[in-house]
Every structure is written in structure tokens, then in C-alpha cells.
Amino acid sequence: MARRAQDVYVEWRGSTCRVKWWTGEYHPNGRKRFESEGGFTDEEDAFRYGEDKRYEARHGEHVSNRDGSTLMDDWLDDWLASLDLAHLSIRNYRWAINSHIRPHFEKKAVKEVDILAVRAFKRHLNRALGEDNSRRNVMMVLGMVMDDAVEAGLRKTSPVERKRRRGRYKKKPRERKKDMPLEVIDRLARNAESVFGYSGYVFMWTMAFTGMRPGELFGLTREFCYPSWPGSDLRLNEDEVERYDEDLERYGQGEALLPAIRVERQVQYEDSELRFFPPKYESHRTLVIPSFLAEMLDKLLANHDSDWVFPGIEGGCLARLAFDREYWRPIADGLPERSGPHVLKPRPEIPAVPSMKGKRLYLVRHAHKALLDELKQPRYVVETRMGHEMQGVEGTYSSLTVPLERALVAALQQHWEDIRATLRGGGGRAARGRPGPPRRPGGGGGG
Known part of the structure; x- marks a missing residue:
């Protein structure tokens, strides 16, 4: 030597x-x-x-030979175990890793994953996944995994390319959105009533006039809904005593109070069990509602004894079933008439809503944002209502005052009155100028 x-x-x-x-x-x-x-x-x-x-x-x-020789299989386990995130994020990361990243890289050492291996993985994703969003999400997770491998000293740089500028510019595809006038919401609401009763009718108008996320609506229980809330006065912890006292003075039943819904939680599956979780982005918020919607909710809750505000056909939580396939697609895409001597459960035709055919339920939430913009509501009111946190001076110093909430309720109620005037004679409940009589949901299907 x-x-x-x-x-x-x-x-x-x-x-x-x-x-x-x-x-x-x-x-x-x-x-x-x-x-x-x-x-x-x-x-x-x-x-x-x-x-x-x-x-x-x-x-x-x-990067030592000892660290660089760490297998991707072991590093992925360590990386997942280190995360402290909301359960939905963990679930999505675990899916990306166990379904795609681990099978492709598990035999390789962390240091052996180079830029050519990552490009080959992208080609694999192009074949395996049909949706651009799914491919982007998997690559995002791989990028975080390799960035943290650098921080942990397992390699010097990440092989995942960022903001690559070579090649011809390709505009990012975006979902084409069409205007959703509330005449469309009226058709969706009547279809929803055909699918799962008065609960479906009120569900659709509630999403359209509050912008609540589907998981928040699925998980809404009567103690957090008008007319029970805030009289239920659920003091979840001592830190919120002052807020609840203020809510009792501002919201509820009576001419001096504003009817409102409290977005306190959502329902999601974790380990095959349906559980309550905080709303997305911890966006707990109070949503004032116009009087027509307050009347609908009051009648709906008086007509059933379920804890869920919007029960399914058999009374259970909507999140327990394949809502998109079993409920939403018939609502948006329509169903043919089912009749005849051998049909056990006949039903009339559910007409399709052409502008929503094949579209997501989430677009009804987006339509509420567009409505608030049309009504020229202040930006802070809009973002707070949608469950978004504003940054900068506007987010720090703005406040959702009683006059702002009263102005919002008045604007939403007037918009409803305008719909009734426009649709009068059109055959819908909105056209007839009333929320509609309550009736218990009937029929079969999953709960």
C-alpha cells in the first residue's frame, strides 16, 4: 500500500x-x-x-457507501413513518408509493436512482395511469422522497427533474368549465330528489348556496346544522368557549339572529372505517345561509330522525356508499324510465343535465364561488366562505363582521327570489316559489 x-x-x-x-x-x-x-x-x-x-x-x-447503499424499499418505509400529515395526504402518498414507486424501485439502492431511471419511471406512469393529475401526484411524491433522501445524506442531489424548460412549450390542460346558472342547479336538485328524496333536493341547494365540500356535507350532523346550531352549544374544548358565546349572540333562530351552518368536520375512510376528521386545511368556519335554505333544512330535519342531515336512501351516511356512481352520475347524466309488469321498482325517467354530463359534483361548489363573485362580495368574504386562508395584509386585518354577513345573506336570498321569478311556470320547486313539502326518502339501495 x-x-x-x-x-x-x-x-x-x-x-x-x-x-x-x-x-x-x-x-x-x-x-x-x-x-x-x-x-x-x-x-x-x-x-x-x-x-x-x-x-x-x-x-x-x-454520501457514504453505507448510506448510499440503503435500499429504496427501506427508505420508503422510513419516509412514510416520518410523516405527520392529515390522513388523506398520508393515504394518497401511501397509494402512490405502494402502487407505483415501490414496485418500480424497491430493488435499487437510493444512490442508484438516477435521472435515466426516473425518466423510465415516467414512461411507466404514462402507460399505467390514464389521468394527468394521477401521474403528476405520483411524480410529486417521488420528488419529495428523493429531496428528503438528499437531506438525510443518502445522496447528493435529487434525480427528479424540476421545471424542465427544454423542448416545445405545451400549455397545461385545464378542465373546461361552463357557466352554471341556477336553473341548472334547479334541474340537478329535482333529479337528486328523484334519486334519494327530499334529502337529495336540499343537499344540492345547500352545496350551491354554501360552497361546502362533499365530505363536509356527507359528515354534517344535525347538531351543527340550522336550526339546532348554535343552540346545541357544543364546546369541544375550553379554548372555544368564547367563540361559542359569541356565536350564540350572532347565529340561530329569531329575527335578530342569522341562520347558519357550522363546518366543524368531514367524514373520510381510514383503515376501512368511516371516521370524523377536521375539514380540509383545518378550515373550520361558520356559513350564514339565506332564509329559503334555512326553511328547507328546518323541514328536512323535522322529517327524519337520522343524525346525518343528508341521509342516504336507507338512512345511512352518504359517504358509506359509492356516491359518485350510485347517486351523482344518475343525477347529472340521467336515467331512462324503468317500467313494465316485471319491474319490481318502477321509476320515471330522470332527464340528463347536458352541461353537467360526465362532470364532477365538485363543480357545484365551484359554482358557489362564481355566484359570490357575481354578487360582488368582498374577496375576504369569498375566500373565508370557501374555506381558504388569505395571506398578506388583507388576510391578517380583515374580519367577517355582522354587517358583511347580513349583506351576504340578503344578496343570496334576493338571488333566490330572482330565480323563482325567472323559472316561474317552469315546473320546478324553485319556480313554484316554495322549498317544497318534506317527505321521507323511500325506495331501496345502499345507505
């Missing part, structure tokens, strides 16, 4: 040579810990390689 420089050694073994360098670390017995690389046929090349590694060690840039 020939010592060529301090802490860098080169030695020949047969027809090739090996270089050793000090990693800057010590063994438990106090001896320096060296690493090595072999297979060189030129001693100068081996020496320069060792000097480069020693330089990296001195400047904190070195």
Missing part, C-alpha cells in the same frame, strides 16, 4: 488498484473509518477519485 496523500491511499490488487479515503468519521474504538472504491487500471485516476471523495467529506457533501 502506498500512501499518496494524507488520508487517501492507493493499493494495487492484481491488475487493478483500489483507493481508500477517510470519511471524516470514527469507529466506536476511536479508529478512523475509511471507505474504498476498486477496479481502477490507472493509479492517478484512482488517486484523484479518492481526493474528490475526501474533499466531499471535508465539506459535508460526502
Whole structure:
């Protein structure tokens, strides 16, 4: 063995040579810990390689052979275990890893995942996943995994390309949205009533006039809904006592109070069990509602004894069934008439809503944002109502005052009155100028 420089050694073994360098670390017995690389046929090349590694060690840039040889399979387990996020984020990350990232990279060491391997993985995703959003989400997770591998000292740089500018510019595709006048909401609401009763009718108008997310509506229970709330006075913890006292003075039944819904939680599945979780982005909020919607909710809750404000056909939570397939698609896309002597449960035709055919339920929430903009509501009112947190001075100093809420309720109620005037004679409940008589949901199907 020939010592060529301090802490860098080169030695020949047969027809090739090996270089050793000090990693800057010590063994438990106090001896320096060296690493090595072999297979060189030129001693100068081996020496320069060792000097480069020693330089990296001195400047904190070195990835040891021990760390770099960590298998992706093990690193992915460690990475998932380190996360402290909402359960939906964890669930989505775990899906991306276990369905795509782990099967593709599990046999590789962390340091072996290079830019060519990542490009091959992108080609795999193009074949395996049909939706751009799904592919982007998987690549986002892989990017975070490799970024954290750099921070953990398992590699020097991430192989996941960011904001690549080479090649022809391609405009990012966006979902084409059409105007959703409330005549469309009226048709959707009447279809929803055909599918799962008066509960469906009120469900659709509630989403359209509050902008609540589907999971928040599925998980809405009567104690957080008008007319029970805030008289139910659910003081979840001592820190909220003052807020509840203020809510009792501002919201509820009576001419001096504003009818409102409290968005306190949503329902989602975790480990095959339906559970309550905070709303997305911890966006707890109070949503004032116009008097027509308050009347609908009052009648709906008086007509059933379920804890869920919007029960399914058999009275259970809407989140327990495949809502999109079993309820929403018939509401938006329509269903043919089912009749005849051999049909056990005949039903009339449910007409399709052409502008919503194949579209997502979430667009009804988006329509509420457009409505608030049309009504020229202040930006802080709009963002707060949609469950978004505003940044900067406007978010810090703005406040949702009683006059702002009263103005919003008046604008929403007037808009409803305008709909009734426009649709008068059209056959819908809105056209007839009343929320509609309550009736218990009937029929079969999943609850």
C-alpha cells in the first residue's frame, strides 16, 4: 500500500488498484473509518477519485457507501413513518408509493436512482395511469422522497427533474368549465330528489348556496346544522368557549339572529372505517345561509330522525356508499324510465343535465364561488366562505363582521327570489316559489 496523500491511499490488487479515503468519521474504538472504491487500471485516476471523495467529506457533501447503499424499499418505509400529515395526504402518498414507486424501485439502492431511471419511471406512469393529475401526484411524491433522501445524506442531489424548460412549450390542460346558472342547479336538485328524496333536493341547494365540500356535507350532523346550531352549544374544548358565546349572540333562530351552518368536520375512510376528521386545511368556519335554505333544512330535519342531515336512501351516511356512481352520475347524466309488469321498482325517467354530463359534483361548489363573485362580495368574504386562508395584509386585518354577513345573506336570498321569478311556470320547486313539502326518502339501495 502506498500512501499518496494524507488520508487517501492507493493499493494495487492484481491488475487493478483500489483507493481508500477517510470519511471524516470514527469507529466506536476511536479508529478512523475509511471507505474504498476498486477496479481502477490507472493509479492517478484512482488517486484523484479518492481526493474528490475526501474533499466531499471535508465539506459535508460526502454520501457514504453505507448510506448510499440503503435500499429504496427501506427508505420508503422510513419516509412514510416520518410523516405527520392529515390522513388523506398520508393515504394518497401511501397509494402512490405502494402502487407505483415501490414496485418500480424497491430493488435499487437510493444512490442508484438516477435521472435515466426516473425518466423510465415516467414512461411507466404514462402507460399505467390514464389521468394527468394521477401521474403528476405520483411524480410529486417521488420528488419529495428523493429531496428528503438528499437531506438525510443518502445522496447528493435529487434525480427528479424540476421545471424542465427544454423542448416545445405545451400549455397545461385545464378542465373546461361552463357557466352554471341556477336553473341548472334547479334541474340537478329535482333529479337528486328523484334519486334519494327530499334529502337529495336540499343537499344540492345547500352545496350551491354554501360552497361546502362533499365530505363536509356527507359528515354534517344535525347538531351543527340550522336550526339546532348554535343552540346545541357544543364546546369541544375550553379554548372555544368564547367563540361559542359569541356565536350564540350572532347565529340561530329569531329575527335578530342569522341562520347558519357550522363546518366543524368531514367524514373520510381510514383503515376501512368511516371516521370524523377536521375539514380540509383545518378550515373550520361558520356559513350564514339565506332564509329559503334555512326553511328547507328546518323541514328536512323535522322529517327524519337520522343524525346525518343528508341521509342516504336507507338512512345511512352518504359517504358509506359509492356516491359518485350510485347517486351523482344518475343525477347529472340521467336515467331512462324503468317500467313494465316485471319491474319490481318502477321509476320515471330522470332527464340528463347536458352541461353537467360526465362532470364532477365538485363543480357545484365551484359554482358557489362564481355566484359570490357575481354578487360582488368582498374577496375576504369569498375566500373565508370557501374555506381558504388569505395571506398578506388583507388576510391578517380583515374580519367577517355582522354587517358583511347580513349583506351576504340578503344578496343570496334576493338571488333566490330572482330565480323563482325567472323559472316561474317552469315546473320546478324553485319556480313554484316554495322549498317544497318534506317527505321521507323511500325506495331501496345502499345507505
